[in-house]
Amino acid sequence: MAWSDLPGLATILDLLCPPRCGFCGADVAEGRPGGGLSCEPCAAAFSRDVTRCGLCGEPAEGDGGCRRCRGRRRDWDGLAVLSSYGDDVREQVLRAKRPAGEAVAAALAGLLVRKHRESFADWRIDVVAPVPMHWRRRLARGTSAADQLAAAVARGLGLPMRRLLRRRRATPMQNELPFEDRRGNVRAAFRATRRVAGLRVLLVDDVATTGATLAECRGTLVEAGAAAVYAAVIARADRGSGTDPFR
Ligand SMILES: [Zn+2]
Ligand SMILES: [Zn+2]
Numbered sequence: 142m143a144w145s146d147l148p149g150l151a152t153i154l155d156l157l158c159p160p161r162c163g164f165c166g167a168d169v170a171e172g173r174p175g176g177g178l179s180c181e182p183c184a185a186a187f188s189r190d191v192t193r194c195g196l197c198g199e200p201a202e203g204d205g206g207c208r209r210c211r212g213r214r215r216d217w218d219g220l221a222v223l224s225s226y227g228d229d230v231r232e233q234v235l236r237a238k239r240p241a242g243e244a245v246a247a248a249l250a251g252l253l254v255r256k257h258r259e260s261f262a263d264w265r266i267d268v269v270a271p272v273p274m275h276w277r278r279r280l281a282r283g284t285s286a287a288d289q290l291a292a293a294v295a296r297g298l299g300l301p302m303r304r305l306l307r308r309r310r311a312t313p314m315q316n317e318l319p320f321e322d323r324r325g326n327v328r329a330a331f332r333a334t335r336r337v338a339g340l341r342v343l344l345v346d347d348v349a350t351t352g353a354t355l356a357e358c359r360g361t362l363v364e365a366g367a368a369a370v371y372a373a374v375i376a377r378a379d380r381g382s383g384t385d386p387f388r
């Protein structure tokens with residue numbers, strides 16, 4: 142029997158530390174399934190987005206379809222996006238990266254799970270995996286936002302989180318490079334750390350712009366035998382939107 146199954150314990154814990162919004166600290170009535178708490182105003186603010194193509198994650202056209210994806214090889218099997226990369230979301234993503242950013246990461250992941258629960262169910266995911274950060278960068282930062290987000294998404298979906306990929310080499314940050322150089326920058330940058338044969342994987346990262354990093358991760362997992370690779374990101378920085386994208 143787990144601690145959380147003990148009758149009344151959840152209530153006592155709620156009294157000792159009432160559930161609070163991970164973004165603004167406001168009291169929230171109750172936790173949502175999957176954890177990651179947010180008040181309604183924050184949830185609305187940070188889930189705001191344009192209608193997107195569920196395959197490539199680019200803004201959709203009038204009919205909800207996407208010309209880019211018609212009859213073209215795609216870089217991944219589906220992409221779930223929480224929000225456009227506006228200043229308010231950018232601030233939360235930066236907060237989530239800081240060492241004490243777990244509550245913010247969990248709140249962002251909770252919104253992502255809530256928004257795309259149906260897609261995640263349709264995709265029949267077996268395992269959730271973070272886009273890896275090179276160990277040296279991780280050591281310097283003490284945390285990886287992708288790890289925290291992936292762990293929280295996995296909790297929300299009731300699935301395991303595994304670090305399935307490792308960086309072979311440290312690459313310059315994608316946001317320091319022009320768009321056209323990004324794919325080359327991450328080419329062959331990853332390797333699979335374990336067997337993924339037959340698995341349906343959900344890759345998680347904080348921000349995607351060109352999607353070059355996600356595409357390279359997917360290629361590596363497919364080569365290692367993954368049956369399908371989907372991706373979920375907190376924010377999609379659209380090309381030419383004037384935002385300062387991460388990757
Ligand atoms: Zn709030
Ligand atoms: Zn598309």
